[in-house]
Amino acid sequence: MKQIFGEYAEETVKSKEFLKIGFTPNSTQLQQRWRNNGLSADFLADYLTTFFPIDDNEPSTLQRATELKGAVSYIANELLENSMKFHNPNDDYPITLEVKLYNEHLVLCVTNSISPANLLKFQSIIHDLEHIEPQELYVRQIKQASKNDGNSSGLGLLTIIDDYEAKIGWKFETIQTQKPTEQTLVTTMVQLSI
Amino acid sequence: MKIIDKEYSVIYDQATNTVYWSGIMRLNGGQAYEPILQLLNKIAALEPAKITMNLRDLKALNSSGISMLGRFIFSIDRKKNIQLLLLGAKAVPWQQKWAKNFQRLMPALQFEWV
Numbered sequence: 001m002k003q004i005f006g007e008y009a010e011e012t013v014k015s016k017e018f019l020k021i022g023f024t025p026n027s028t029q030l031q032q033r034w035r036n037n038g039l040s041a042d043f044l045a046d047y048l049t050t051f052f053p054i055d056d057n058e059p060s061t062l063q064r065a066t067e068l069k070g071a072v073s074y075i076a077n078e079l080l081e082n083s084m085k086f087h088n089p090n091d092d093y094p095i096t097l098e099v100k101l102y103n104e105h106l107v108l109c110v111t112n113s114i115s116p117a118n119l120l121k122f123q124s125i126i127h128d129l130e131h132i133e134p135q136e137l138y139v140r141q142i143k144q145a146s147k148n149d150g151n152s153s154g155l156g157l158l159t160i161i162d163d164y165e166a167k168i169g170w171k172f173e174t175i176q177t178q179k180p181t182e183q184t185l186v187t188t189m190v191q192l193s194i
Numbered sequence: 195m196k197i198i199d200k201e202y203s204v205i206y207d208q209a210t211n212t213v214y215w216s217g218i219m220r221l222n223g224g225q226a227y228e229p230i231l232q233l234l235n236k237i238a239a240l241e242p243a244k245i246t247m248n249l250r251d252l253k254a255l256n257s258s259g260i261s262m263l264g265r266f267i268f269s270i271d272r273k274k275n276i277q278l279l280l281l282g283a284k285a286v287p288w289q290q291k292w293a294k295n296f297q298r299l300m301p302a303l304q305f306e307w308v
Contacts, residue, residue: 030222031222034220034222037220038218038220038254066285066287067287070286070287070288071288073254074254074256074288077220077254077256078256078257081220081222081256081257081258085223135298138295138298139298139299141261142261142264142265142268142299143268145224145261145264145265146265146268146269148224155257155258155260155261156256156257156258159257159260159291159295162295163288163291163292163295164291
């Protein structure tokens with residue numbers, strides 16, 4: 001079974017430049033693996049700067065490279081933090097983070113398993129993102145967090161859409177595994193113009 | 195009053211009513227930010243006429259951190275008796291992205307950019 005939400009685009013032209021990182025969150029302690037999110041995000045952002053050389057005679061190239069590095073680092077970190085929050089702790093399915101570079105845009109994808117309880121919660125966040133104006137949703141999230149011990153679900157995804165003008169989409173698919181008999185995977189895809 | 199970690203610090207200078215932020219803050223969810231929010235709330239409880247937040251050396255903040263700062267700004271907006279000034283750096287591009295959202299929470303919020 002497969003379900004698509006938002007702007008999710010299957011790859012029609014193969015990317016010639018890509019990087020994929022995979023890890024299994026249950027294999028290390030929480031604090032260590034949380035730190036891994038930022039390290040992985042910064043690594044991807046640094047890696048991409050190779051493809052955006054800076055010309056000292058052209059200040060706009062430095063600004064563009066700085067903005068892109070900041071955007072990739074922020075977005076990749078938020079996607080990884082989300083995957084940590086929503087992945088199914090009862091399995092050892094690896095979380096993967098992939099960046100693909102194309103001529104006019106880049107794509108960041110994170111795939112993780114998701115438990116049935118988290119699935120409903122995640123889809124309700126997606127529903128809000130698709131149906132409520134970003135400005136209104138932002139203020140609502142902050143007010144809600146004030147009453148709710150600081151937890152504001154979906155603010156990371158909202159800032160990706162609103163602050164970085166990125167397209168975002170999701171694919172949910174059920175796959176057959178040996179234990180349990182089936183598993184739901186979610187891929188969050190962010191497309192960023194370059 | 196201060197919080198100093200390996201990767202970030204938040205230091206309050208009472209003489210100038212300025213909070214200096216620096217480093218990279220990507221803590222795990224809202225609860226991990228509670229000590230920082232408590233520090234900010236203690237400063238607000240002193241009821242200074244103006245609080246300055248110098249964010250220029252804060253290189254990265256995750257969405258949980260944005261939420262924490264947003265909650266504090268919203269609480270200051272409701273008090274109505276404290277002015278709040280954020281000092282940002284254009285060289286840190288995402289600071290300008292936060293600015294517009296924070297302004298929605300506190301229309302009287304002031305900014306100074308370098």
